[in-house]
Amino acid sequence: MKITVCIGSSCHLKGSRQIVEKLQELIADKNLQDKVDLGGTFCMGDCTNGVNVKIGESKFSLSPKDTEAFFENEVLNQL
Ligand code: FES
Incomplete structure (x- = not known):
């Protein structure tokens, strides 16, 4: 599964870096490094909808506090 986080300046200001760090942590916790790119x-x-995150071609609108729920619902459930 490929997850792409927008790190453009607007999304960066809305916390894309925290989202990337949180996702890295969650992926490492679950040992999913070889399943999630x-x-x-x-x-x-x-x-305007940032922070934008894509899984394949599906786009999601996240804020840092949504990251964990996103990971559970959209990542773990789809693997
Ligand atoms: S910075 Fe423009 S969509 Fe993320």
């Missing part, structure tokens, strides 16, 4: 991308052109 976490990456960053520049502006996705949808800054």
Whole structure:
């Protein structure tokens, strides 16, 4: 599974870095390094809805506090 977090400047200001760090931590906790490929991308052109995170082609709108729920519902449940 490929997860891409927008690290463009608007999403960065809304906490994309915390989201990336939290996801890294959750992936490591569950030992999913070989199942989940976490990456960053520049502006996705949808800054008002940031922080934008994609799983494949599906786009999600997250804030740092939603990261854990997102991980459980959209990542763990889909693996
Ligand atoms: S900076 Fe993330 S969509 Fe523009």
